[in-house]
Amino acid sequence: MLNAEPVALVTGATSGIGEAIAERLHAANYRVFAVGRNPEALQRLQSRGLAARSLDVTDEAAVDRLVQEIQTSHGGVDLLINCAGFPLTGPLEQLTLSDLRSLFETNLVAALHLSQLVLPGMRERGTGTIVNIGSTAGRFVGPGAGGYHIVKYGMEALSLALRAEVAPFGVRVVLLDPTGVRTPFVTTQLDAHPTYDDDDPYGGFKRRYAESTRRLSGTPRVMITPETVARAVVRVVEAKNPKPRYTIGASGKATLLLRALLTDRMWERILMLGLRD
Template identity: 70%
Template sequence: MKPQPVALVTGATSGIGEATAHRLQAQNYLVFAVGRNPSALDALRSQGFQARTLDVTDEPAVTELVDEINTDHGGVDVLVNSAGFPLRGPLEQVALNDLRSLFETHVVGPLQLSQAVLPGMRARRTGIIVNIGSTGGRFTSPGAGAYHVSKYGLEALSLALRAELMPFGVRVVLIDPTGVRTRFVEAQLEETRSYANDDPYGEFKRRYDEAALALTKTPGVMVDADTVARFVMRVVKAKNPKPRYIVGLSGHATILAQTLLTDRMWERITLSRLAPR
């Protein structure tokens, strides 16, 4: 029997990943907290984490880390795929390399990490993979199309992978938070941006920035990272968790509205937020 269960958390240098790593450590997991921010990794290391530099899109590095965990600690019991980043802007102007990077991080990376840990989980007939998605994987709105597209991809990945792994005793769960209040997100939204006069989307972008910032200041719209981390722990402890969960009252309300409204009505509502004032 393993002396201590092992968790591997990506995106652990901030936000949901960092909060989840702390929650898992408090429950006596040996936590491999990985990310790309050197100073944040140093801080995690000083707090007793197995903090490692890892780019989730680097296939050889992922394989090397999981091989090390398998050899030294008997394998990964909990994988939390939390690495990610936002990407906003009209789809016509999205740089394709940025879109590829988004897909590599939000879709290919989680699958790659899952493929790396799954042989051990299947052999032990136990384990859980938690993918941190977004309510943005269940609806779309103008101005963040690339992000929505990648999160829709993670939804499909999670649901298909879950069905395939059920016979092996491995659980896959998708957690879809509403907007999450983190230092990174707040800094991005509060940043003053200027747009060229000849940019055909200039006015649209200004209205998008204003609407997004206003939403963050509306009570009840966003949740903090630890709220999501507590939900991750609830899922990890559950004997038979559901395929996916929404975290945050505003997320539940948005998904319900999107379900009840026609596509044309939903379109009008999303565009109304961006109407000139």
């Protein structure tokens, strides 16, 4: 670290994983710019001493202004945490293209844009770290959440390619792939009991998918907390030579091991258990 109070920019910091990361970095003596769109959460972060800013990461002009502000007032960003994003479930046939575009813009394009903005300063200083929050959903595919799998596979490619390109300049890029994380958004979705149109050809599948997801999430040690991810981020940032990618959560590691051992056909059969009529 170059100074006593290095500067961290954390996106998606008004809830869940991002908020936990921002607070833990603040406790580790970072000057944290925590950005998001929830006014109440921003006020809460501000009251705790973080530099909270309202920001839509898909608003390119607003993002440009914020990074320029940090550059002017603090000399640049030492640590970028790309955490902004949201899930998207549903059969691929029924996803609206506008929803899919929004998913890509928020989860993936914004992460690249922010990286492009902070990299010139990092290259000039010869140091800096970018941590991208991916998901084990970017390492395997299951039915019912194809859109989310697609964008998380994209984050894998972005992170690993960018890491190789900027390593010669002394800049580190690390990808964290958590298993399912119990955030307020996720628990709200799990607790919901939507009704399905009888004319919907995917109605039965959607119902069984929701029931299966609730059962799985209720299994002990399947899901982890945002604080678990936040602790992993701090360990990665403080590591002398971090690995390109980390899997967070025992259930995620077990799933990836199982996927590596099975053929595509065997994997598909396991995933469809309980989802077929």
